[in-house]
Amino acid sequence: MTRLIFLGPPGAGKGTQAQTLAKKLNIPHISTGDILRQAMKEQTPLGIKAQSYVDGGELVPDQLVQEMVQERLEQPDIKSGWILDGFPRKVTQAVFLQELLEKMHQHGERVVNLDAPDEVVVARLLGRGRKDDTEEVIRRRLEVYRAETAPLIDYYHDRQKLLTINGNQSQEEVTADLQKIIAS
């Protein structure tokens, strides 16, 4: 049973790899960024509340994201495994997730830390050009990553759940490393 969390700075390849792997393993890819972007596009109450945070490169408040993730993890398709991409992004979210997974008997997850240097991720994101991919917003997302998300590396390392992969390789090389590490 594959239950994976993807961690890493913006642009490290979380979304890219999570999507590829989920397809290969035929399990759901749950991306909080994608769910938020869809909600913003449809102008749902969640999307309206989230918009200014995402546009500014800030994290959306925990309660909104946590409710969204809980709702998604309560769908029947997660029984065969899942990949969480972009959640948790803070220690408070990680604690919430751990309690939720234990309650749902869905624990045993592993955490993939996908890393790449700042210059590489900035160049990738500028090349993609999403609305929140301007240089100023990318710099803010990196600051938020270092302050809020990077502490999760120690958090999961201490719990013996952490696997680290070099994201500064071609997409195919990263996928190959991922498949090796998951199989081991």
Ligand code: B4P
């Ligand atoms: P996300 O959608 O999660 O965006 P991201 O961190 O920028 O990474 P993404 O997964 O999209 O990019 P990837 O590295 O795959 O979050 C967006 C916003 O939503 C956040 O800023 C926040 O506001 C909000 N949010 C989401 N989750 C939240 C949470 N839990 N709590 C609070 N707020 C939350 O790819 C980037 C680019 O690199 C692509 O163009 C790709 O093609 C390219 N690329 C990937 N791998 C490559 C490789 N190996 N070589 C070359 N290019 C590569």
